[in-house]
Amino acid sequence: MSLLEVSGLSVSYRAGGDDVRAVRGVDLSLEPGETLGVAGESGSGKTTMVLSLLRLLPATATVSGSVRFRDEELSEARWGRIRAIRWAEASVVFQGAMSALNPVRTVGEQIREPILLHEKVSEKQAAARANELLDNVGVSAARASSYPHELSGGQRQRVMIAMALACRPDLIIADEPTTALDVIVQAQILGLLTELVAESKIGMIMISHDLSVLSSVCSRLAVMYAGRIVEIGPSKQLMDTPEHPYTRALSGAFPTIGDPASRMAPTGLAGDPPDLRLALPGCAFEPRCPVARPECATADIELWPAGPGREAACVITRDRRSGATP
Template sequence: AVRWAGASIVFQGAMHSLNAVHRVGDQIAEPILLHRKETAAGARRKTGELLEQVGLPAARAGAYPHELSGGQRQRVMIAMALACDPRLIVADEPTTALDVMVQAQILRLIQRLVSEQDLGLVMISHDLAVLADTCDRLAVMYAGRVVEEGPARQVYEDARHPYGRALSEAFPRIGDPASRFAPRGLPGDPPDPAAVPSGCAFHPRCPVALDVCATQDQVLREAGAGRRAACVHVPEGAASGGAAATEDEAEVRSGTA
């Protein structure tokens, strides 16, 4: 089976992903017993090694989820994901509900494990700052489609698609007092997946939408070295550009609350 053996997942919200009536060690050992056909003693030994690998004492294998802190539970989820030596880990909002200090610890742990074990990592998050610091490349999705992709830090700092730009601008900038008092938001709500708007799905909420956006869907096009974006403001075959908006776009953006 691919699940847990070839690829594994770190679920969002460890408290709700772990079984409350089973000890965490038993939950880590389960995929080892199923996929590796280890003996019970071998699975227990491997479980202790995994817990120590993620920074927890092996003795915590006997704890129940409610006896652990949020950061410890997330470490247990990471240990479970590593149980069968997968080549790929999918991390779904792995730092949700964790305070900033614990979040930083979990992200450093993930980065270390990926580097040491040569793992592939797909991280899912709305926090572009986390992705920019953790991942090599970043893909921004809207209404089930990728609307921008490129080197993570470049997409975070200079998004070419209006939705990616809105996500980046949702973060206050250290040293910029104005960002604290004039946050930028998006009007409206995300579209119903069963009734996606015609044309570009983002156009009803886009501050720089043109008439053509309501009728013509935009495909991913070159938006710089190693970058693509699905936006009418990105010229076909653009080799660079997009760091600054067009004059019309800049006018609309400057008036956005």
């Protein structure tokens, strides 16, 4: 049984009298212990997509589609059930630990809280477990009595990871867990997270702007553009032979794009992502695509097979696979 099975997931935000269609029909699945990376430039809907899985979005968001977690339909689950699942079965490492940690409570208290809430243990047992978790993430247990502002950015992110692991979940959602950190600390934290999820066979969905970071951590990658997955497949194949023109742009495979420094960032890509208030018929990437054809503006686009375990939402993939010549 899959750990997670998402189909037809769409999310729109009501904002200033308009609907911002941030996620537009996402299908994906995750096996137990599998790691999936989600890439895409700012505003492509990554955070919205993953937070909608555990209904962590603000009230202005409308979610439709199906989210099956093991054999349970979360879109129909009661709030109490969702609350029970959060932390204990699926937990989140948020974008920016600064705002996610409570500034007026010690980190020890914050790690103990989900343990006390979800497991039948004494204060003393919870404290021992919190110390063990701090040790696992490379923070001295003596730090349990520190407040978040007394820790470095890297230590705070480690504390977030300890909290996410506290109730031994089967799924961790990590939204840019290291973006705010310097490169060396970033590598340490990613290494730590990778090791801990592999050790405990935890499934993970990790978001990053940086494809190269994701491919070093995750076995599969999904690339999002304007609220849709435009390509998904095993990390190595997707990086070595990107299929969708947007993936190629993200991975810097277009020789015309950018300098080496911006290779892994989409900043080398000309133009802007589309206005998500619009309907966006055809391929949303068409206005920026260096290999677009006239039909791309209007064609029905879906994820077509692009090799073993791979799919891409590009008519070039569709035609190559069907043997048609463009």
